[in-house]
Amino acid sequence: MNAPADAPPQERSEKDILNGLQEKVSASRLSLFLQCRLKFYFRYVLRLTKPKTPSLHVGNSVHAVLKKWNKARWLQTPLSLKQAHDAYTEAWADTSEGKPVWDPGEEETEKTTGWRLVDTYLRESHVPPDLKPDAVEVPVEADLARHGLPRLIGILDLVQRRQIIDYKTSATTPNSEKVAHTTEIQTTSYSVLYRHNTGDQESGVALHHLVKLKNPKVVITTMPPMTSRxxxxxxxxxxxxxxxxxxxxxxxxxxxxxxACEFFNECRKWH
Structure with missing residues (x-):
């Protein structure tokens, strides 16, 4: 018998969730699993929800503007600085993914900080505004079944002249050598995805860090194409x-x- 059309969807069992996680994996899931398996369990299996952090809200708002700016470049209708600011204001007001808990006076300060990051990035023209991207915010996946592995999935922020570019916000100036190591799962995953979907080798990977200092700055870490190792x-x-x-x-x-783990209390109760 079919369920009524207005019946609420049944919650997936833990077994079904685990089966789904074995079929597909992203760089963020893989990184978290290797960092702490219990934290992975809380987030992806039990799907415990936590309030959105202020820093994540800033990062998401900045990312939303850069996404819109790059899509406008792809359409060859570049945004003006005012249009970018309007897009930032709209992104900041969007709480569909959760509303952060702000300390008194914190929200306006953080909102200004986020816009200064965007403004700095766009004014310094780290990516020429009139240069059409190869791809913007493209969901991609790679079938790795022949290696006995799950499907690898991901979203490429930006591809420009075969270079894979990913945006990050940071509170401190990144060290290029350490960044190359700590982001290797992500950057290598992106290279695998790029090659599987284009049949071509990427020219390299670049991480564009927007650093939240008193005087905001952009730090770009470039890496060569993925090695077989x-x-x-x-x-x-x-x-x-x-x-x-x-x-x-x-x-x-x-x-x-x-x-700084959001699941600290749950972890303390683990046995």
Whole structure:
């Protein structure tokens, strides 16, 4: 018997969720699993929700403007600075993904900080406004079944002259060597996705950090095309992810990172 048209959708069982997570993986899921399996379990299996952090709201608002700016470049109708500001105001007011909890006076300060990041980036023209991108915010995936791995999925912020560009906001000036290491899962994943979907090799990867200092600045870290060693490392990491999910190996990884973890209280109760 079919369910009534207005019946509420049934919640997926934990088994179904785990099966789905074994079929597809993104760089963010993989990174979190390798960072702390219990945190992964809370976020992606139990799907516990937490209030949106102010820093995430700033980052999302900045990203929304850059996305719109790049799409306008792709359409070859570049945005004016005023249009970009209007887009930022609209993005800031959007709380569809959750409303942050602000301290008194914090929201206006952070709102100004976010716009100054956008303004700095656009005025310094780190990507020529009249140069049409290869792709903007493209959802892509790669079938890695022949390697015995899940489908790899992701969204490429920007591809320009075969260079994969990803935007990040940061409170401190990044160290290029450390950034290349800590983001390797993400950058290698993007390279795999690019090659599978274009049949071509990327010219490299660039991380554009918008740094929230008193005087905002943009720091660009460029990396060469993915090496075979990096691809092998990623595939082994994906194997560990798949094996861990199959064993339901969700254990905590206590460390300094726990101080800012949104699941700190839940983790303390784990047994």
């Amino acid at each position: 990096q691809e092998t490392r990623l595939f082994h990491q994906m194997e560990a992810y798949l094996a861990g999910l199959q064993r339901q190996d969700f254990i905590p990884s206590p460390g300094m990172q726990c101080v």
